[in-house]
Amino acid sequence: MPDTKKGEAFAKLVLRVWRDPDFKARLFKDPMPLLAEYGVETPPGLKVKVVENEPGTIHLVLPSAPAKVSQQQEEPVYTIQCAVCHSRDSCLTHHS
Template identity: 40%
Template sequence: MTNDGSMKITGRIIARAWADEDYKARLLADPATVMEAEGLAVPTGIAIKVVEDTATVQTLVLPARPIDLSDDDLGEVAGGRPSGKDTWAYTRPLF
């Protein structure tokens, strides 16, 4: 789900869920069916989870670890200290 078309569909799904409580309930209960009905193909064997942030609960998504990066590469991607640099990398705060 990284191309422009799928991003537009995802945005439409989110906007509709904000406006329609019944739609949101269906999206939370069975996201793959809702997404497919909106035109997003969900590959066989892939489970989709939708969670809703609230004023008091925020979600941090921990992506799967890439299998082709070294530990040093992962440290740089994750906001660790870049190799060969004297300063710490800065990443945007979550909140």
């Protein structure tokens, strides 16, 4: 699915969360079926934990460390990308 379609699918899911408290509770409890229902693809075996930003606070999610990172390593081993950059409040990587 192209990134635009992924973004649209995620935006529809977020709108539903904002409008429907029961749906939101289900998303927090068991996100995988609801993500799939909205066309948000996840790799097999991936675990998803849902967190919610609050006004004035965002969650900074650090990536897992790769298997081999030396104490002397100075160059990054990955590139930061937004999976879905749907608002300034949820993304620090593309907004200043």
